[in-house]
Amino acid sequence: MPDRPKRVFTVSPMPPEKCAYALARYSRSPDSITQSLDWVRTHDSQKFLESFYFQYGHASIADLGHTVVCFEGMSELAASEIEDETLWDGQAKSSRYQDFSLSGFITPPELTGEQAKSYRAAGDALLGAYQQVSSRVFDHLSEKLPRPEEMKPDAYKRNIAARAFDVARYLLFWGVPTNIGQVTSIRTLEKQIKRLRVSEYEEVRSLGEEILTACAAEPDCVWQAQAREPLAPTLARHAEPDEFLLRSRADLKLWAQQNLSPAAGLPADCVDLMRPTDVAADIAATLLYSVTDRPFRELYEMAAAWPQNRRQEVMDVALASRSRRDDLPRAFRGGPYAFDIVMDIGAYRDLHRHRRCHQFRQAYTGQLGYDTPAGVAAAGAAEIYDNAMHSAFVAMHSLPAPGSHYLLPFGARSRFLFKMDFAEAEYIARVRSGVKGHFSYRNIAWQMKGKLEQLEPELGRRIEATPPWVEDPLQR
Numbered sequence: 001m002p003d004r005p006k007r008v009f010t011v012s013p014m015p016p017e018k019c020a021y022a023l024a025r026y027s028r029s030p031d032s033i034t035q036s037l038d039w040v041r042t043h044d045s046q047k048f049l050e051s052f053y054f055q056y057g058h059a060s061i062a063d064l065g066h067t068v069v070c071f072e073g074m075s076e077l078a079a080s081e082i083e084d085e086t087l088w089d090g091q092a093k094s095s096r097y098q099d100f101s102l103s104g105f106i107t108p109p110e111l112t113g114e115q116a117k118s119y120r121a122a123g124d125a126l127l128g129a130y131q132q133v134s135s136r137v138f139d140h141l142s143e144k145l146p147r148p149e150e151m152k153p154d155a156y157k158r159n160i161a162a163r164a165f166d167v168a169r170y171l172l173f174w175g176v177p178t179n180i181g182q183v184t185s186i187r188t189l190e191k192q193i194k195r196l197r198v199s200e201y202e203e204v205r206s207l208g209e210e211i212l213t214a215c216a217a218e219p220d221c222v223w224q225a226q227a228r229e230p231l232a233p234t235l236a237r238h239a240e241p242d243e244f245l246l247r248s249r250a251d252l253k254l255w256a257q258q259n260l261s262p263a264a265g266l267p268a269d270c271v272d273l274m275r276p277t278d279v280a281a282d283i284a285a286t287l288l289y290s291v292t293d294r295p296f297r298e299l300y301e302m303a304a305a306w307p308q309n310r311r312q313e314v315m316d317v318a319l320a321s322r323s324r325r326d327d328l329p330r331a332f333r334g335g336p337y338a339f340d341i342v343m344d345i346g347a348y349r350d351l352h353r354h355r356r357c358h359q360f361r362q363a364y365t366g367q368l369g370y371d372t373p374a375g376v377a378a379a380g381a382a383e384i385y386d387n388a389m390h391s392a393f394v395a396m397h398s399l400p401a402p403g404s405h406y407l408l409p410f411g412a413r414s415r416f417l418f419k420m421d422f423a424e425a426e427y428i429a430r431v432r433s434g435v436k437g438h439f440s441y442r443n444i445a446w447q448m449k450g451k452l453e454q455l456e457p458e459l460g461r462r463i464e465a466t467p468p469w470v471e472d473p474l475q476r
Contacts, residue, residue, distance in 0.1 A: 020065030090182030110403030170411030
């Protein structure tokens with residue numbers, strides 16, 4: 001039997017724009033990958049991308065080059081905005097397994113003078129309460145859960161500490177610092193930069209500018225003898241602020257203020273599941289969801305009852321400033337199942353990682369109160385916890401938005417919409433309900449399974465989720 005010719009070729013890491021150029025040329029010529037790489041070594045990748053990607057709109061070319069970008073020393077709030085891309089891979093510093101009592105926090109640039117002083121006093125109080133609560137919960141769990149003989153002391157201590165941090169992290173807040181490492185295509189990076197540059201938060205806008213500067217410069221970290229070429233210099237010249245996103249959001253908010261009837265104020269479940277059947281009503285409701293404080297069910301039922309021209313008006317408002325180069329807003333995408341979830345921000349930080357669904361959030365107002373873990377009272381820390389939460393909310397409401405949002409504790413509730421197919425719902429419910437997970441998102445995952453069983457009995461019963469009352473505190 002004759003030898004089979006080589007069919008698989010590996011390529012070592014390359015500068016992202018040169019990689020995109022090489023693979024784009026590879027798909028458009030009869031040359032081998034070796035010949036294409038030789039060609040790229042002697043030709044200008046920036047000129048190619050200028051012509052075919054940014055001028056002619058061949059966006060798929062930018063999917064062929066991937067970048068590694070790391071962020072350090074920004075707030076958890078900014079981190080959540082950085083991560084808000086569907087086609088995104090990355091990891092952020094965990095708040096579950098590390099002690100944040102000495103981490104300090106970010107003061108938002110919107111707050112100065114006496115406002116900044118008030119913010120810092122409230123932040124110090126939250127971190128002080130965090131340290132006290134974590135210490136008390138650690139002592140309580142150590143007494144309640146003696147170390148098994150087969151478990152090493154260091155492993156036991158780490159597990160108990162992690163469970164104590166699970167409880168105490170409700171007192172962390174959007175202003176605490178974190179780090180992120182991300183891997184994205186050039187195309188996703190461009191969208192991220194454009195979106196960040198029109199954020200309501202000054203810190204986030206400045207991060208968008210810093211990414212642009214970094215793309216035009218040599219890498220800060222180099223592996224071995226890799227050439228010190230700029231990360232994505234062509235991108236750095238073209239990632240303009242996403243003015244369409246900015247104007248669309250403002251236009252929709254104004255339309256909602258002027259046209260929506262008073263909110264019904266009906267009670268809503270913490271996890272509400274719908275399977276919208278009216279596509280136009282679904283899109284209109286989703287467009288309005290992020291610019292109001294109303295449950296998705298209320299908006300959908302309202303939009304479904306409107307005449308066709310009313311729903312069309314909402315979409316026209318959203319798209320009025322759209323150019324030929326702008327994608328449709330995220331609200332035009334979705335899945336058959338819409339989960340409207342009221343949850344604490346800590347749980348959102350974990351569920352936000354699920355990228356096979358489309359996610360939307362409402363403004364961080366602090367009007368939905370906060371959750372209290374059962375472990376707080378069990379450890380005798382209820383008074384410390386409640387006083388700290390109450391003081392944080394008072395301080396937050398005394399400060400102007402959006403800077404005030406940085407004081408919102410992880411235990412504060414907010415409203416989020418997740419749209420997905422059944423496979424993703426099954427995955428979230430199964431994985432996030434496991435005993436190693438945080439009790440907050442475990443409860444949400446379990447409720448998601450229950451809602452699916454009610455709506456889709458034949459499918460819902462196929463989800464093998466773990467009830468939240470099944471626990472193994474010494475597992476991580």
